[in-house]
């Protein structure tokens with residue numbers, strides 16, 4: 191079994207911010223980009239004990255058209271994986287129908303990278319024939335945070351064709367050692383993607399001005415059959431709340447877009463005009479051409495019939 195979680199961060203420093211990624215879990219996922227905090231500055235932390243309810247039930251679907259998946263694989267339980275202990279007790283019934291179609295990405299300049307690729311160069315991605323289940327822990331959610339999150343998820347969905355399904359709220363806390371299979375909490379299936387708004391007190395990884403971290407969890411019987419089955423994104427709630435209250439909506443949205451880009455498999459680029467640039471040189475409230483081409487490629491990934 192090959193699995194790992196990749197976590198990425200967004201660090202802010204005197205008006206600009208820096209992203210970083212590191213691998214924090216697993217047997218074969220080497221470090222991608224070392225986490226190198228830029229400064230000693232810390233985002234403002236303010237305790238907000240009020241729970242902001244997550245009243246809006248949402249479903250983000252990219253496109254109504256359905257296309258077939260070209261490359262189906264059927265596998266037994268990966269060697270070393272213990273059904274019902276490490277992985278769901280039964281392999282899910284796979285689908286051969288892609289749930290959405292990525293928007294045609296624009297031409298132009300701007301590249302993209304992937305967090306993880308197979309030997310043939312294809313990126314590891316979420317199975318586009320299955321919905322990506324998501325839960326949100328609403329604690330510390332900034333005013334306007336939910337609206338921003340939905341807008342960012344909608345852009346990811348449109349660009350990839352991935353369908354995000356709202357599984358409601360959770361009280362699960364963020365953590366770098368999150369288990370991808372939690373039957374007691376989520377039932378006999380992969381745990382849904384966890385999105386949390388947190389604080390530096392709860393999440394030490396957010397110290398030093400880090401505004402967010404995100405990463406997918408890859409699973410497969412071998413490198414060639416890896417796919418993302420879950421993931422997590424943790425955002426610095428108080429810091430983003432401050433940004434939003436100061437009217438810096440575009441900056442805050444760039445954080446969400448960047449981290450959600452990591453969540454679905456994008457890595458960093460050297461082009462400062464892309465959302466996936468590792469430094470937040472410009473507030474970019476929408477994905478750019480390079481980002482979109484990368485997201486389109488991720489959305490055209492392989493479908494699986496196992497797990």
Ligand SMILES: [Zn+2]
Pocket residue numbers: 198199200209210211448452458468
């Ligand atoms: Zn990043």
